[in-house]
Amino acid sequence: MIYKRSSALFTEAQKVIPGGVNSPVRAFKAVGGDPIFVKSAKGAYLYDEDGRKLIDYINSWGPMILGHAYPPVVDAVVQKAQKGTSFGMPTEIETEIAALAVSMVPNIDKIRFVNSGTEACMSAVRLARGFTRREKIIKFAGCYHGHSDSFLIQAGSGAVTFGSPNSPGVTEGTAKDTLLANYNDTENVEALFKANPNEIAAIIIEPVAGNMGCIPPAEGFLSRLREICDANNTLLIFDEVMTGFRLAKGGVQELYGVAADIVTFGKVIGGGLPVGAFAARNEIMNHLAPLGPVYQAGTLSGNPLAMAAGLAMLKALNDDPEVFDRLAQKTEYLHKGIQKALIDNGIVHTINRVGSMISVHFAPDAVVNFKTAAHGDNDTFKKFFHGLLEEGIYIAPSAYETWFITDALTYEDLDTTINAVRKVASTL
Ligand code: PMP
Numbered sequence: 407m408i409y410k411r412s413s414a415l416f417t418e419a420q421k422v423i424p425g426g427v428n429s430p431v432r433a434f435k436a437v438g439g440d441p442i443f444v445k446s447a448k449g450a451y452l453y454d455e456d457g458r459k460l461i462d463y464i465n466s467w468g469p470m471i472l473g474h475a476y477p478p479v480v481d482a483v484v485q486k487a488q489k490g491t492s493f494g495m496p497t498e499i500e501t502e503i504a505a506l507a508v509s510m511v512p513n514i515d516k517i518r519f520v521n522s523g524t525e526a527c528m529s530a531v532r533l534a535r536g537f538t539r540r541e542k543i544i545k546f547a548g549c550y551h552g553h554s555d556s557f558l559i560q561a562g563s564g565a566v567t568f569g570s571p572n573s574p575g576v577t578e579g580t581a582k583d584t585l586l587a588n589y590n591d592t593e594n595v596e597a598l599f600k601a602n603p604n605e606i607a608a609i610i611i612e613p614v615a616g617n618m619g620c621i622p623p624a625e626g627f628l629s630r631l632r633e634i635c636d637a638n639n640t641l642l643i644f645d646e647v648m649t650g651f652r653l654a655k656g657g658v659q660e661l662y663g664v665a666a667d668i669v670t671f672g673k674v675i676g677g678g679l680p681v682g683a684f685a686a687r688n689e690i691m692n693h694l695a696p697l698g699p700v701y702q703a704g705t706l707s708g709n710p711l712a713m714a715a716g717l718a719m720l721k722a723l724n725d726d727p728e729v730f731d732r733l734a735q736k737t738e739y740l741h742k743g744i745q746k747a748l749i750d751n752g753i754v755h756t757i758n759r760v761g762s763m764i765s766v767h768f769a770p771d772a773v774v775n776f777k778t779a780a781h782g783d784n785d786t787f788k789k790f791f792h793g794l795l796e797e798g799i800y801i802a803p804s805a806y807e808t809w810f811i812t813d814a815l816t817y818e819d820l821d822t823t824i825n826a827v828r829k830v831a832s833t834l
Pocket residue numbers: 467522523524525527550551552553563612616617645646647648672673682
């Protein structure tokens with residue numbers, strides 16, 4: 407048995423942690439088997455507790471865009487830690503990272519830091535409700551905005567992997583304020599506005615979806631949402647927790663040229679430490695306490711270690727004008743290689759890709775929304791996942807997730823991966 411030590415650790419973990427994990431998708435429930443325990447990671451590779459080296463396509467679900475244990479981030483954290491790990495008082499570095507983020511992303515004047523993507527999205531919606539004095543929001547089926555109550559309505563990612571897109575514990579009162587639309591379907595959105603006149607505070611969207619696999623916005627979809635929001639005095643919230651500082655310096659707003667009213671961040675902005683953030687223009691952000699009436703707070707928000715990691719990460723991305731193109735080129739190379747390997751073996755599939763996000767769906771038709779994503783053949787995915795794992799390639803243990811490409815991957819790593827896909831495809 408290859409994963410002897412991991413399995414033993416998992417047995418112990420299950421005694422004291424629900425399901426043995428602190429976030430559900432880490433368990434291999436969707437693909438079967440026991441999760442792998444990590445000992446360490448460096449660059450593009452994970453080293454597990456059984457002494458194996460794996461090429462990592464998850465990268466902590468997105469943050470490690472420049473690879474694991476990226477030296478400038480590690481150095482920044484180590485140096486900061488020696489000066490104290492939390493004060494609950496203002497520090498200069500918070501302004502430094504805020505100013506840098508505001509300079510990189512279009513249409514934002516101010517940013518507030520929190521501790522997770524969930525908190526960022528939850529706070530963004532509260533702010534939108536406080537600003538518009540309306541209560542309803544629109545979200546799209548299959549999009550995931552963290553696990554706060556309003557979002558666990560037809561949610562993607564782990565919520566759908568584990569069959570609880572509508573989680574028990576979310577009250578009917580909360581659920582009724584979340585209206586559901588289909589991704590890439592503006593008629594559906596228009597109908598919701600007609601049925602709920604002057605009631606919709608915000609549309610929240612993953613402007614490139616990543617929690618039902620990767621799904622790009624159809625041509626004109628985001629700009630039409632912008633028009634609909636403008637016509638109805640509704641705020642457009644781009645959840646850029648995955649896409650922010652990954653697809654472009656300025657995220658999807660820059661890449662697709664569509665302006666959001668509020669943008670949320672997580673993952674890359676924290677350089678691998680627990681960080682989220684939300685940002686908007688002054689008019690909106692000034693509604694937040696202590697300036698305005700909308701309350702939001704956090705004991706560890708703006709934590710010095712987290713800010714040091716995030717600042718080192720953003721600086722590295724900001725100082726490298728080619729990083730996002732380089733990432734996109736690597737991802738395209740991987741895409742073409744995987745596609746050829748699957749076609750040569752007669753495997754029905756669809757690959758979606760935007761920048762450094764990519765997903766392989768074992769689905770016959772284009773994957774454009776939650777419904778078409780769900781057409782994927784899960785048995786084939788399971789075999790694909792375990793086959794790749796045996797070859798030393800680690801992808802997310804669910805078909806409803808995106809692969810995150812890191813700049814630490816070399817073309818040799820990509821070739822190793824493509825060859826592994828070819829070998830596994832011949833067994834599917
Ligand atoms: N929004 C999006 C788009 C996400 O992908 C995620 C997490 N995968 C979240 C919000 C929630 O972030 P966190 O897990 O940091 O709470």
